[in-house]
Amino acid sequence: MSVSLLPSSHSEFQLKDYWEKFFQKRKAPFEWYGEYLDLCHILHKYIKASNTILVVGCGNSKLSEDLYDVGFTSIDNIDISEVVIKQMTSKNRTKRPEMTYTVMDIFEMTYNDSTFDCVIDKGTLDAVCVNSGQETIDKVKNMFSEISRVLKSNGRYICISLSQEHVLNQLVAAHSQGWIIRVHVVKCVGEKVGVASALPVFIFVMTKMASPAIQIFEYVNEDEKCIRCEDDAGIIEFVRNCQQYALVLHHLGSMHMEEQVCLDLWSGSNNIEPRFTLRVVDLPKKKALNGQFAIFLVPQGRETNWLFSSSAGSTQLAESAGYERLVIVTLHRGHTYQSLDKVKEEISTKAMELSQDSLPDRIKCPVLSLAEGVGSRTVLLESSSSSSGGFVVEESQDEEERGLVRRLVFLESPHLAQTEILMINKSDGASKRKGKKGRQHKNGGKLFDFSELMFPYHKLMLSSLALIGGEEGGKRGRNPTGAALDILIVGLGGGALPMFIKKHIPMVCQDVVDLDGSMIQVAIDWFGLEADQIVTGGEGEKILVHRDRGKLNVIQGDGVEHIMSLSDRKQANTLYHVIILDVDNKDAGSGLSSPPLSFTTPQFLQAAKSLLHPNGM
Known part of the structure; x- marks a missing residue:
């Protein structure tokens, strides 16, 4: 396509002089809204050979000729350009004698009311609706009024458009009452079409109904299924999604x-x-x-x-x-x-x-x-809670084929596992535990393998215990109640980290705080959590009295409030050697995946510091 044939600004589209020059320059048909082969499988669904058809703003497009040649012979064509009407009349006078070409203004058509079964508009609306200014809006309304006037009841206005935003809004608004609107996106057989190849072409089929109360909005998806929308917003969203996808494809095709x-x-x-x-x-x-x-x-x-x-x-x-x-x-x-x-x-x-x-x-x-098939996933539990939203517990094969991996996944972040634990056969579990019976919950006859942390960051968190210095660290800051190390973990998830500590670092007494009571129950039922005490946030002080080695205490409550409350009380037996924050941030706009911003304020950090031993972390 020659660049000189395109207007330098949108407003030139509606000027008669522009189109006269355009058709004088270009003798060949100009099909920037798709060839007949691209459009025919849609058009033939909505027009019959016996229909009277009006093509508005026909230009020198071959669409009318192609329709005529397959049996649609009752076609009137109108255009504002005398040059193009003269060209097309001369071209078709002998080959297609029943088809007419007339110089006529679409804003003042001379046809009687209810003359046509179908009006076809291939790009004419786009040429008229060049912006969202009031003068343009008035012209578009006039155009729609004339089209509606010459259409019979149950007649169809078929508009082929690039559907830019200002065009789409006017088109849908004008036909939202008393019309059935259905939208198709055109799949082009040959080269990409449109004024720019990134713009897809749409066909709007609007059926004029006798009752103005009727409101029906539909679009046809890629599977050729008709989808009903609740209102015109569904139509607009469909068009915009198609346009965005086409734009992405355009960029992907042409650049790295x-x-x-x-x-x-x-x-x-x-x-x-x-x-x-x-x-x-x-x-x-x-x-x-x-x-x-x-x-x-x-x-x-x-x-x-x-x-x-x-x-x-x-x-x-x-x-x-x-x-x-x-x-x-x-x-x-x-x-x-x-x-x-x-x-x-x-x-x-x-x-x-x-x-x-x-x-x-x-x-x-x-x-x-990585595998011969598509893999498998078994969803064991699908539920939701007020704090965590939707979540699933599921199992799939371990990458190293050691067994099944059970996961807790929050559906707000479906590609991020909150907890992972390996499920092993009873025989394997017996050998690993030297005869100890593994605790069984909703585990399908398998055992929870607490011998391994699945997340690297959990391993990094536990390295802090080595920096404390084990028993020597206990001498420097041991609580009078006897536990060598006291740890506070904010965020339970499925409890994989606390259970690893309980099983393998018996000198530790853990307090684990989680806001979501439902998640505590999920950890018990589905991930083998063995809590020695479970209390609500208001009763949190009860667990501070008996600080025995190997204890795992769970507190249901807000982690920030819990730490701030302990800091305010300044109790001597509430000092921790390590405080671990294992809390996801549900505010995607904050820039932090973890923890939430409330855990990063100076007030909170100062409170957390006040709960640590002098050599704590």
Whole structure:
């Protein structure tokens, strides 16, 4: 497309002089809203061969000619440009004698009321609605009024548009009452279309109803299913999502991405969780030793692994794979995935849309994975609480195939495990525990393996005990009640860290504070928590009296309030050797993943310091 043929500003679209010059310059049809092959499978659903059809702002598009040639012969075409009408009349007078071309202003059409079964508008609205100014709005209303006037009852106004924001708002607002609105997004067979290739083309089908009270809003998804919306906001959201996706594809196709891009793919049958998440990772060409493009499928249950859930991990994975662009595909809970081949079939088209424009057509794209299948995930419990929101307890195969890993996942951060613990067979547990019977809860006949911490940061936290100095540290700051080390942990989760300490560091007396009573019960029922005492925050002082070695005390309450309260009382027996904050931050906008900002204020830090022994941490 020649750049000189495009207007220098949007307002030129509505000027008659612009279109006269445009058609004088360009003799060939100008199909920037899609070819007939792109549009016909949608148009044929809504018009019949016997219909009387009006094409407004026809220009020199071949759309009317193509419709005529497949049997739609009752077509009137109008345009403001005398030049184009003269061209098209001359071209079609002999080949298509029943089709007419007339110079006519869409704002003052001379047809009688209720003349046509269908009005087709291919880009004319976009040419008229150039901005959101009042003068433009008045023109658009006039145009819609004329179209409605010449349409029969139950007739259809089919508008083919790029649907920019100001156009979309006017189009939907004008037809929200007394019309059925249905929207299709056009899938182009050949080259990308639109004034800019990043803009998708939409077909709005608006059916004029006899009753002005009727309000029906629908869009057609990629599976050709018609989705009913509650109001016009659903239509607007659908269009904007399509536009944003097209813009992302445009950038991905034409450039190397410095930052990773994530896209969610939703299933029409499940609107709670996406079916897939696609993360696009680009590498410099010099590091791409194996090719241009590949797909990596993350087995179910592995999505919380650092390698797949973080930007740094994904970069490391891409470097190991050795492709210039790697699309990492994550499968979500709440969906069924039959087999690896079925998943490949589902994602192949969308994943290939994310490839570079330079990728050869029909190339066979490698699909990489850590396992032969799609993996498996068993959801044991799905619930919610007022403090933690939705959460699940689930199991999947351990990466090293030692057994099953049980996880606690908060659905606000579905790719981040709050707790992980290895589940082992009874025989393995018996040998590890030298004959001790492991405590069994809702564990399917397996044992909780408390011999290993699954999270590296938990191991780092426990290194603080070595810095205290063991028994020597106890001499420097031992409580008179006899425990060598006193630890306060804020944040229980599933209790993996406190249970490791209880099993393997018997000199320690632990106080664990958690706000969520439901989560304390989940830790007991599903993760084998063995608490010696459980009290509410107001009764927290009760556990401070008996500080025996190996005790694990759980306090239900606010961690900040608990520490501030203990600090205010300044009790001698409330000193701790170590205070650990293991609390996630649910405020994504704060910039901290942990802890919440309330744990970082000078007042809180001073209170926490006052509860520590002189050599405490």
